[in-house]
Amino acid sequence: MMLGMPEAIEPFTISTHPAALDDLQSRLRRTRWPERETVADWSQGVPLDYLQGLCRYWADGYDWPATQARLNQIPQFTTTIDGLNLHFVHVRSADPDAIPLIMTHGWPGSFLEFEQIIGLLAGPPGHGDAGVTARFHLVVPSLPGYAFSGKPASAGWDIHRIARAWAVLMTRLGYPRFLAEGSDWGTSVCTSLALQHPDRLLGIHLVPPLVAPDRTAAGLTGAERTALADLDARGRTGSGYSAMHGTRPQTIGYSLLDSPAGLCAWIGEKLWAWTDHPGDLGQVLSAGQVLDNITLYWLTGTGASSARLYWESIAEVTGWFTTTTSDTIAVPAACSVFPKEVPRPSRRWAERRFSRIVYWNEPDRGGHFAAWEQPALFAREVRAAARACTQAAG
DSSP states (O other): OTTTTTOOOEEOOOOOOHHHHHHHHHHHHTOOOOOSSSSSSSSTTSHHHHHHHHHHHHTOOHHHHHHHHHTTTEEEEEEEEEEEEEEEEEEOOOTTTEEEEEEEOOOOOOGGGGGHHHHHHSSSSTSSSTOOOOOOEEEEETTTSSSSSSOSSSSSHHHHHHHHHHHHHHHHTTTTTTEEEEETTTHHHHHHHHHHGGGGGEEEESSSOOOOOOOOOOTTOOOHHHHHHHHHHHHHHHHHHHHHHHOOHHHHHHHHHOOOOHHHHHHHHHHHSOOSSSOOOOGGGGHHHHHHHHHHHHHOHHHHHHHHHHHHHHHHHHHHHHOOOSBOHHHHHHHETTTTSSSOOOHHHHHTTTTTEEEEEEOOOOTTTHHOOOOOHHHHHHHHHHHHHHHHOO
């Protein structure tokens, strides 16, 4: 392909002008702080002491140039699909029998969620778990409006349009059939791929599947009752961000683009609340990892554009796990339900929508960002899912 043509795939290198980092530091040092919360926990949001400490480190200790250099060791590319320039990681395994796998992140994550598992899944023999031979050709796109992907200038980039773009991307990379894995928005994109392009898929790996719980079923298990209670609690106290994104993304966008402390609080709360840790996020994700992700949002100015995906699709996706009228998915489906995730459907609930579940597991550790939190465990889940799906697909 000739560079500059619409189908061209071009190498991408992250490059940050020093002035952008100087501006970030200046803004952080001039933050206008509110008074502290009137409670001794996180029930009113991110505690003042926590956020001030994180922002001090962001201004005076965090090293984005080192992160940039590390990330630039990962093969990254861009290509234009449906009029939008899309950024993606593409790592081809040396194994000729490697399985093509596209992995999709969500909000407030990014392609960085999968950084640690790239070597585990695509690396040379002997890299990763002992005795493992299965390898993958990995494709990790940045969602439209996220990271280094283009920001849609008009409405219409919903989960279904993204799924169509992913199908084009895999064709362009030479993968007629592939596995699709996703969490958060990635779960919805994978489900849409299964609806639109079932013939292209070896299977889907959903973390977790989005289905309506059966609240009236006889004999609810203890795990099902706990999952319902956690889902209801999330609706009461933890879903304000979604309502804002889904109805007024432009309004919240001004704050997220103008105040790094505001962005840090908006994203940092969810990283803390949705991760499986014993009260100290640093035991699972370091402050450097947290700031890698938040800095990516800041430097790319994607606070508003990433939120707009909720405006495009959250009403439909919410319907998927509140009603039982969703279309049935017949492609092989593998499901991993991590213990600190919300929602956590049971298998019998999931089987009402996904008619061909070939793998189901509920690991004992991990939350919403499982690939980031527990990379080795997550890589094992991917391999188990791939094995079950490929055997079922024939």
